[in-house]
Amino acid sequence: MNAEQLAHKFxxxxxxxxVEKEKQTGIAAENIEKRTADSEHCKRAMEREVIPFLSELKHHLGDQFSFASQIELNDHRPVGVSFxxxxxxxxxxxxxxxNIIVTRAGDSGTARGTPYVYAPDVEPYISNSGDLTRDKMAKLVEMVIDD
Known part of the structure; x- marks a missing residue:
C-alpha cells in the first residue's frame, strides 16, 4: 500500500x-429508561423484601447475625446489603x-477473603429485581448456614 491508500484506509x-459511536449512543439513550426502571425495581425490592427479611432474621438470631445496607448517595435508598x-x-x-451480584468472601473453597460470585443461573437463582424475594433470601441464608 502506498501513502495515499493508507490515508484513505485510515x-x-x-x-x-x-458511525458506530452514534449507533451506540442511540442504543444507550433508548435503554436509559429501562435501566432507570430496573434500578428502581431493585431499590423497591430491597426496601420491601430484603431489608425487612434480614431485620426479622436479626430479631431471631440476635448477636449471631448482622447486616448493613448500602445506600445510594443521591436518594438515600438501598442499593445493596451485606450480612x-x-x-x-x-x-x-x-x-x-x-443487575444483581451476590458474593461471599472465602466461599466455595476459595482463599479467605477472595470473593466467590454466585452465578445467576444456579441456586439461589438471584439475577434480577424479581428475584429479590423473601423466599430467595431465605434460600441464600440457608446456603450460607450449610456452608
Whole structure:
C-alpha cells in the first residue's frame, strides 16, 4: 500500500468509528429508561423484601447475625446489603442498573477473603429485581448456614 491508500484506509476507519459511536449512543439513550426502571425495581425490592427479611432474621438470631445496607448517595435508598451469620464470611448483594451480584468472601473453597460470585443461573437463582424475594433470601441464608 502506498501513502495515499493508507490515508484513505485510515479515514474510512475513522468514519466507521463515528458511525458506530452514534449507533451506540442511540442504543444507550433508548435503554436509559429501562435501566432507570430496573434500578428502581431493585431499590423497591430491597426496601420491601430484603431489608425487612434480614431485620426479622436479626430479631431471631440476635448477636449471631448482622447486616448493613448500602445506600445510594443521591436518594438515600438501598442499593445493596451485606450480612454475616455467626463468625462466617460476609455475604453481599449489590445492584447496578437492574443487575444483581451476590458474593461471599472465602466461599466455595476459595482463599479467605477472595470473593466467590454466585452465578445467576444456579441456586439461589438471584439475577434480577424479581428475584429479590423473601423466599430467595431465605434460600441464600440457608446456603450460607450449610456452608
Amino acid at each position: 479515514r474510512d476507519k475513522i468514519a466507521a468509528a463515528v 454475616t451469620i455467626g463468625s462466617g464470611a460476609p455475604t453481599s448483594i449489590t445492584t447496578a442498573f437492574g
